[in-house]
Amino acid sequence: MPSALRAIHKIEDMFPMYLLSLLLVVAALWILHTTSQDIYTILAGGSAGILLSWGLALAPWSI
Secondary structure: OOHHHHHHHHHHHOOOHHHHHHHHHHHHHHHHHHOOOHHHHHHHHHHHHHHHHHHHHHOOOOO
16 A cells, blocks of 8 residues: 555544544533633633634545
């Protein structure tokens, strides 16, 4: 098997990290919704924004 095909096969076997990022975004948004303290609201909102952009960057786009 050529090395390029081996690399593609290895990538397909990995856990989809964008799903982990999506789950963390949902958890951060839940914390954002349930908390009433300002610092936790800011931290959860910032975490959700960073993780959402990270997840979109890792998502496999079929272009």
